[in-house]
Amino acid sequence: MFEGIYVAIPTPFKDGKVDTQALKDHVEFLIEQGVDGIVPCGTTGESATLSYEEHEEVIALTIEQAAGRVKVIAGTGSNSTEEAIRLTKFAQEVKADGALLITPYYNKPNQEGLYRHFKAVAEAVSIPIVLYNVPGRTGVNMLPETVARLSEIDNIVAIKEATGSTNVATEILNLTQGEIEVLSGDDLTFFPLLAVGAVGVISVTANVVPDRMVQMHREFVNGRWEKAQELHRHLYNLSKVMFIDTNPIPVKTALSMMGRMEKEFRLPLCPTTPEKEEVIAQTLKEYGVI
Numbered sequence: 001m002f003e004g005i006y007v008a009i010p011t012p013f014k015d016g017k018v019d020t021q022a023l024k025d026h027v028e029f030l031i032e033q034g035v036d037g038i039v040p041c042g043t044t045g046e047s048a049t050l051s052y053e054e055h056e057e058v059i060a061l062t063i064e065q066a067a068g069r070v071k072v073i074a075g076t077g078s079n080s081t082e083e084a085i086r087l088t089k090f091a092q093e094v095k096a097d098g099a100l101l102i103t104p105y106y107n108k109p110n111q112e113g114l115y116r117h118f119k120a121v122a123e124a125v126s127i128p129i130v131l132y133n134v135p136g137r138t139g140v141n142m143l144p145e146t147v148a149r150l151s152e153i154d155n156i157v158a159i160k161e162a163t164g165s166t167n168v169a170t171e172i173l174n175l176t177q178g179e180i181e182v183l184s185g186d187d188l189t190f191f192p193l194l195a196v197g198a199v200g201v202i203s204v205t206a207n208v209v210p211d212r213m214v215q216m217h218r219e220f221v222n223g224r225w226e227k228a229q230e231l232h233r234h235l236y237n238l239s240k241v242m243f244i245d246t247n248p249i250p251v252k253t254a255l256s257m258m259g260r261m262e263k264e265f266r267l268p269l270c271p272t273t274p275e276k277e278e279v280i281a282q283t284l285k286e287y288g289v290i
Contacts, residue, residue, distance in 0.1 A: 020061055081120050
């Protein structure tokens with residue numbers, strides 16, 4: 001359902017507000033470069049600092065601009081089940097192709113709490129749901145056994161697995177017997193996860209070099225594994241630099257250097273150091289992006 005290159009897009013800001021034109025232009029750029037889908041309002045989209053109105057605006061604008069040419073998976077997760085249901089219902093109303101839901105952060109539910117949270121959201125809507133596990137961000141790790149329980153719910157169809165572990169991805173695939181798609185949530189381990197059965201990625205790096213990410217995936221699915229491996233190794237340093245500081249600071253800095261959006265963040269995020277900014281600039285030059 002969600003195979004290929006999905007791009008976790010930053011939310012462009014200008015003078016404290018959502019820069020709607022930059023948002024539409026960036027979505028158009030990614031579609032022109034051949035990506036399979038767009039993911040607004042995830043971690044990269046600074047979703048934690050968006051108001052309800054802004055969250056809905058960014059999702060709706062992305063879907064409008066995509067105009068059915070690529071799929072849109074809307075970030076609708078929250079550490080409040082009620083809030084997650086509200087946002088997911090909105091995504092369904094505006095005809096998103098799927099909803100991406102983070103494990104509840106800060107309150108750190110146990111495995112039963114995680115199961116009940118996602119089950120409640122899934123039962124409130126009919127839209128396909130992509131689970132999102134990134135314990136390094138949230139402080140809670142959803143175990144493969146819990147994912148397997150959730151995979152029995154009809155509209156829970158995929159997981160963005162961002163532990164960076166091929167072992168975890170393999171265990172999920174073994175336990176679910178193909179009932180759930182695994183998408184890499186970590187650019188650095190996208191190629192290794194493809195090797196164990198993942199079908200795609202929700203990528204930060206693809207904001208900068210979407211065409212090369214698309215090519216790597218196509219080479220892999222067409223059986224040209226050595227070429228895919230070569231592209232993985234080629235992109236590895238760029239992906240590392242995209243996480244030289246807290247995401248989305250580096251990627252938004254890179255996109256500002258490319259003229260795609262302003263280098264503007266919402267507190268508590270702020271610009272990176274001049275030294276790290278120089279590393280980002282030098283890396284973009286090495287990759288021929290600027």
